[in-house]
Amino acid sequence: MGPWRALVATPADTALTAVLALLLGWAGWGIFGWAFGRAQWLVVRANAATLMVGRYPEPQQWRLWLLLGMLVSLAGVSWGLLRGRGAWPRNDRLAVAGLGGATLVLPPLLALGAVNQLRLLLLFALLLLLRWALARWSGHPAVLRFASAWGAVWAVAYLGGLWLIAGGLGLPTVRPADWGGWMFTLLITSLTLLLALPLGVLLALGRRSELPLLRWLSVAYIELIRGAPLITLLFLGQNLVGFLVPGGLAPDRVWRAAAVLTGFAAAYLAEAVRGGLTAVPRGQMEAARSLGLSSALTIRHVLLPQALRVALPAMVGQCIALLQDTTLLSIIGLFDLLGTARSVLANPDWLGRYAEVYLVLAVLYWCSCAALSMGSRALEQRLSISRDRATVPPSTPSPTAA
Amino acid sequence: MSRDESPLMIEACGVQKWYPNGFHVLRGADLQVRRGERVVIMGPSGSGKSTFLRTFNALEDYQEGRVVVDGMVLDEDLRQIDAIRREVGMVFQQFNLFPHLSVLDNLLLAPVKVRRRPRAEVRRQALELLERVGIHAQADRFPGQLSGGQQQRVAIARALCMEPRIMLFDEPTSALDPEMVREVLDVMKQLAADGMTMVVVTHEVGFAREVADRVVLMDEGVVVEEATPTAFFGAPQQERTRRFLAQIL
Numbered sequence: 001m002g003p004w005r006a007l008v009a010t011p012a013d014t015a016l017t018a019v020l021a022l023l024l025g026w027a028g029w030g031i032f033g034w035a036f037g038r039a040q041w042l043v044v045r046a047n048a049a050t051l052m053v054g055r056y057p058e059p060q061q062w063r064l065w066l067l068l069g070m071l072v073s074l075a076g077v078s079w080g081l082l083r084g085r086g087a088w089p090r091n092d093r094l095a096v097a098g099l100g101g102a103t104l105v106l107p108p109l110l111a112l113g114a115v116n117q118l119r120l121l122l123l124f125a126l127l128l129l130l131r132w133a134l135a136r137w138s139g140h141p142a143v144l145r146f147a148s149a150w151g152a153v154w155a156v157a158y159l160g161g162l163w164l165i166a167g168g169l170g171l172p173t174v175r176p177a178d179w180g181g182w183m184f185t186l187l188i189t190s191l192t193l194l195l196a197l198p199l200g201v202l203l204a205l206g207r208r209s210e211l212p213l214l215r216w217l218s219v220a221y222i223e224l225i226r227g228a229p230l231i232t233l234l235f236l237g238q239n240l241v242g243f244l245v246p247g248g249l250a251p252d253r254v255w256r257a258a259a260v261l262t263g264f265a266a267a268y269l270a271e272a273v274r275g276g277l278t279a280v281p282r283g284q285m286e287a288a289r290s291l292g293l294s295s296a297l298t299i300r301h302v303l304l305p306q307a308l309r310v311a312l313p314a315m316v317g318q319c320i321a322l323l324q325d326t327t328l329l330s331i332i333g334l335f336d337l338l339g340t341a342r343s344v345l346a347n348p349d350w351l352g353r354y355a356e357v358y359l360v361l362a363v364l365y366w367c368s369c370a371a372l373s374m375g376s377r378a379l380e381q382r383l384s385i386s387r388d389r390a391t392v393p394p395s396t397p398s399p400t401a402a
Numbered sequence: 403m404s405r406d407e408s409p410l411m412i413e414a415c416g417v418q419k420w421y422p423n424g425f426h427v428l429r430g431a432d433l434q435v436r437r438g439e440r441v442v443i444m445g446p447s448g449s450g451k452s453t454f455l456r457t458f459n460a461l462e463d464y465q466e467g468r469v470v471v472d473g474m475v476l477d478e479d480l481r482q483i484d485a486i487r488r489e490v491g492m493v494f495q496q497f498n499l500f501p502h503l504s505v506l507d508n509l510l511l512a513p514v515k516v517r518r519r520p521r522a523e524v525r526r527q528a529l530e531l532l533e534r535v536g537i538h539a540q541a542d543r544f545p546g547q548l549s550g551g552q553q554q555r556v557a558i559a560r561a562l563c564m565e566p567r568i569m570l571f572d573e574p575t576s577a578l579d580p581e582m583v584r585e586v587l588d589v590m591k592q593l594a595a596d597g598m599t600m601v602v603v604t605h606e607v608g609f610a611r612e613v614a615d616r617v618v619l620m621d622e623g624v625v626v627e628e629a630t631p632t633a634f635f636g637a638p639q640q641e642r643t644r645r646f647l648a649q650i651l
């Protein structure tokens with residue numbers, strides 16, 4: 001095969017290949033030997049629940065399972081809608097194999113208990129079923145009508161999820177201080193993103209505004225935030241508020257951290273969006289204005305749809321960076337995944353089991369970031385359909401026109 | 403009522419404009435267009451034709467003089483500007499269709515969002531318009547899938563869908579391959595025959611002869627000569643017009 005032959009094209013290439021193969025083999029053998037020999041995985045097994053949800057009270061954990069079920073259903077439906085009829089590209093097959101393998105192999109390894117293992121298997125089946133069903137009937141009018149309201153479904157599910165986690169309105173309250181682990185990381189990342197996206201778009205628009213004051217304020221904000229390391233801002237957020245607001249009234253530390261993260265992510269997202277805005281030709285705005293569209297309508301229907309498409313890859317890059325940045329929360333004493341892991345490792349029972357725990361963490365973070373970038377690539381393909389069509393010669397009938 | 407007594411749709415007097423970099427682009431340009439009139443503007447590149455045309459729908463501002471469109475004075479008043487833009491349609495050299503919207507949605511956007519007309523009703527009208535310009539079969543395609551000539555016809559239909567009282571054309575055929583010029587000009591001739599008030603910047607002499615009531619020559623930011631097509635092309639009064647015609651004919 002072509003790419004393989006390139007590995008041994010010249011004697012120098014062959015030598016390089018051999019050296020690299022030896023190095024890789026040596027490292028792989030070392031890790032393999034460690035993982036199945038000296039490593040003591042009991043620390044992960046004993047703390048699996050803690051790493052997932054922190055100190056969330058056990059009797060209330062059914063709420064989190066319910067939430068997980070909801071998320072899995074939404075993910076399955078979205079996946080099916082995104083793919084459309086009958087398509088099983090290689091990425092999808094890889095994702096299914098990976099998820100299926102993880103669902104089958106990990107729970108016994110982690111000694112998760114029969115009930116939880118069964119729950120996970122059922123959730124995996126639900127994911128596949130929904131993905132298959134939605135892809136199968138993606139062209140059906142009822143599905144299309146449903147898909148157009150899909151953003152609203154996600155929004156409702158998100159608010160419902162927050163309610164499930166936090167409680168109130170009938171459910172016993174679980175304070176943010178007791179949220180933790182993987183759940184906390186995902187929660188604060190998604191919440192921050194949801195708030196930072198609109199803010200970032202507004203900042204980017206402000207930066208291009210014709211009103212000097214608005215423009216200067218946006219530029220000042222963006223540059224100020226981008227000039228400071230996140231960790232200093234997080235410390236400021238934790239301490240400054242204490243000086244400004246009298247003791248009891250200050251918002252919970254979790255919310256303060258979320259606010260700082262939001263403000264931080266917004267500045268970076270604004271720069272990503274700005275890149276997209278500059279990519280839209282002037283003629284588009286002129287055409288919109290000449291048709292009588294107000295500035296607001298022009299931004300909403302002409303400028304943003306085109307700009308966000310261009311900015312999407314950069315924006316996803318920022319989302320991934322944000323997920324990784326949440327690990328800094330452990331330094332200010334919050335229990336995100338890393339913070340929770342550190343608290344586990346601080347327990348004398350698990351002294352020195354760093355490698356085991358941090359390897360699991362690395363795999364978890366890597367999988368989420370990979371999922372994010374895979375999802376974004378699918379979305380990009382989906383959105384760029386109209387632009388791809390631009391390369392189709394006019395005489396060729398398009399798939400949709402048929 | 404003869405055309406000379408028809409109400410003035412565009413009245414531009416002594417319009418002067420400096421670009422922000424200090425370039426004095428319009429140096430007292432005048433033009434009057436009555437309802438139902440077709441005026442063709444010609445002139446060398448860089449003479450300010452586009453800029454002048456774009457003051458008629460407030461895409462460009464100006465510093466001196468006065469532009470009155472359909473009885474409304476174009477000045478700083480923003481509500482006035484939005485009202486004017488609804489009455490004046492414009493077709494650009496580069497088409498400027500919205501690439502993320504289908505052909506049909508390109509037509510629907512402004513009537514539905516700006517005039518707040520019911521979508522189904524506008525849709526019917528849009529499909530009729532597309533049929534008139536011969537793009538009916540491509541309604542669900544995207545602009546990038548169409549040829550230049552087809553795109554420009556869609557752009558005309560998009561402007562017409564707002565039911566404008568005046569149509570402005572800025573070199574609508576200059577970006578087209580030669581074999582597509584005709585299909586666009588045919589649509590414009592049809593529009594002229596239907597009685598639309600039109601101001602057209604173009605170098606298509608055939609079109610000007612056949613359709614225009616008056617032809618105007620612009621040079622260095624002023625209107626140099628203004629005459630019927632026969633007089634303009636047959637017996638130009640100004641030296642600059644003769645020089646210009648010598649170049650394009």
Ligand SMILES: Nc1ncnc2c1ncn2[C@@H]1O[C@H](COP(=O)(O)OP(=O)(O)O)[C@@H](O)[C@H]1O
Pocket residue numbers: 421422423425427445446447448449450451452453454
């Ligand atoms: N935004 C601008 N700033 C400065 N000069 C400009 C700008 N737009 C156009 N010009 C200049 O104004 C002159 C007239 O432009 P234009 O109205 O497009 O002429 P025409 O359409 O007759 O070719 C040209 O010399 C052009 O370079």
Ligand SMILES: [Mg+2]
Pocket residue numbers: 451452453572573
């Ligand atoms: Mg021009």
